Amino acid sequence: MSETLGPALLPSRARMRRTAPAVVSAVAMIAMIAVCASLQPDVLSVSGLSLVLSATVPLVIAAQAQMTLMAVGDIDLGIGNFVGLVTVITATTLVTDPLLGGLILLGLVASYTVLGILIHLRKVPSLIATLGASFVWLGLGMFVLPTPGGTTPEWLAAFGMWQPAGFPAPLLPILLVAALVYLLSARSTLGVRMRALGSNPVALERAGLRPLASRAIAYTAAGGLGVLSGLVLASQTGGGDVSSASSYTLMTVAAVILGGGSFYGGSAVPWGVVIGGVTLGLVSVVLSLLDVPTNMQSAVQGVIVLAVLAGRVLVGKVLR
Amino acid sequence: MNIRALVARPWIWGFAAAALVWLMILAISGQGGGQTVSLALSLAPYLVIVGLGQMLVVTAGPGNIDVSVAPIISLAGFVSVLAAFSTGSATVGVLAGVGAGLVIAAISTVAILGLSVPPIIATLAAGLIASSGTLSLANGFGAVPDPGLRSLLNLRPAGIPILAVAIVVVTVLVIALLRGTTYGRSLIAVGQNRRAAERAGIPVARIIAVTYLASGALAGLTGALLAAYIAPSADLGTRYLLDSVAVVVIGGTLISGGRAVPVGVWGAALFFILLDGLVNLVGWSSAAQNLLKGGLVLLVLFLAGGGDRVAGTSSRFRRRPRPAAATTTTTGENTHG
Secondary structure, three states, X not given: OOOOOOOOOOOOHHHHHHHHHHHHHHHHHHHHHHXXXXXOHHHHOHHHHHHHHHOHHHHHHHHHHHHHHHHOOOOOOOHHHHHHHHHHHHHOHHHHOHHHHHHHHHHHHHHHHHHHHHXXXXXXXXXXXXXXXXXXXXXXXXXXXXXXXXXXXXXXXXXXXXXXXXXXXXXXXHHXXXXXXXXXXXXXXXXXXXXXXXXXXXXXXXXXXXXXXXXXXXXXXXXXXXXXXXXXXXXXXXXXXXXXXXXXXXXXXXXXXXXXXXXXXXXXXXXXXXXXXXXXXXXXXXXXXXXXXXXXXXXXXXXXXXXXXXXXXXXXXXXX | OOHHHHHHOOOHHHHXXXXXXXXXXXXXXXXXXXXXXXXXXXXHHHHHHHHHHHHHHHHOOOOOOOOOXXXXXXXXXXXXXXXXXXXXXXXXXXXXXXXXXXXXXXXXHHHHHHXXXXXXXXXXXXXXXXXXXXXXXXXXXXXXXXXXXXXXXXXXXHHOOHHHHHHHHHXXXXXXXXXXXXXXXXXXXXXXXXXXXXXXXXOHHHHHHHHHHHHHHHHHXXXXXXXXXXXXXXXXXXXXXXXXXXXXHHOOOOOOOOOOOHHHHHHHHHHHHHHHHHHHHHOOOHHHHHHHHHHHHHHHHHHHOOOOOOOOOOHHHOOOOOHHHOOOOOOOOOOOO
């Protein structure tokens, strides 16, 4: 289950089994890009890829936040509204008063830390605590900005419009954040502690390390990634809307699962999450290129998620 | 029963919070305490029905949750109104709503058991399929809810809604189901320790299937009734996803499974409905309503705490919720660790 023993020299059977889910999702992703390209060859150009990928960036970053919490064995049902709240703060306070806006965003990250600490100390299920928190995020967002609107700070808008010549711009934040999360969760001591909390909390405590610290760090990282996701989303939409990301809550969970993550904690799959998130984001692009009626899009999305997971089960059976 | 034993009852918190909110409403409006209760009783049953289904699912063990209830409610609303309108029979309408819930739940069940998809993803995917159905039906929808069913749902002899009485009966049936039937006992056993239940020869797959189908059917029933009471709409069920999970947990059902508290669902549902009433009374916006709801859920949660203090297990064993180590009145003695 866990990668705490370090990488094996050869791709062992266990390692193959561990990466198989992400590979299946990667096949699905490549298939979808191929379908896009056959319908609309422009998709493979730099500007085409930017256009197709840009919508998936905030989802992928939010999915990294979800993955961080799922690595310690928790789940975040408030991330969608949290990202929405960040877009609202970005579109209002951060424009009028950058200092105060920045402080509020830092405060939001800190509130995630506090949430994690309280969840740990009071031994309550993360699922229901983050559910309660999601009402709070939604309320705060509606309070600050009752109807969608506002503007984005200039630097952020410039980032949203940025189009370098050589490569698709959305790839940069996606890969940068994934690399950062990879370094934190898979290559650092902190990451080992976080995954240990997810896979074997007793062992973590026996080793003389404090589970509380691990959980607090995981929640802080999730809060930070959530803020980042909101900033990117605001840079794309050019305004704030607290309910603009409400679908992220469940979509991020789906992205993590598609990327090979697990509900039982202990595994960190930042690269898998990129694949899972991009796959989910591409579904709607493929469907609109295929002229699937808008009504049926969500059904097809559901069927594709199930199909990819079915493929995973099949591969898992073969490998066993 | 002394106070200590009463406080230890898991369902007491929902009712206590509801009573507190009711007193606040009474203090602010200064009149009509009975009327408030009557109104709350006519709105709470819808949340209770879907909550009971969610409770059964949550009881099936760690990881079990039904996130398809919201889209099912919306879909069942349209299906039932359409069926009742075209056949002229409200009964057929309600049955069609329940049927719609069963169909969507069947998709989740096949995915969970056949493809070993985690329940949250399986029900999410089934829910996406349901919402496509809803959107297709909503396009140019012309049917109107059955007036007979609507007036039945509005019937309040002596201030007590008929529906509330009916749902109290349903709740009692669910309690009997959990305590007295093979299915109920098996469900609790599966929730406490799935592997042990398997070894004991319990047909785990069948129990899980029945549980998700029951949740789907109950969500479908909620949608059918709600659409007749208000009107069918694409976001009829939206609020019921978070609310159904919240009322189950505030009601004292263990989120890690193995302990179901049907009575608690009532307390928590009344709490939520009264809270809406209080916020409307004060004239606060829906922003404040959400803030208050979230804040109170967190407050109740953090005050009540979780884990297993009663059994006195040492702290290092508490973190990972092992259903078998929970305080339960249903299976007698538990072993430590």
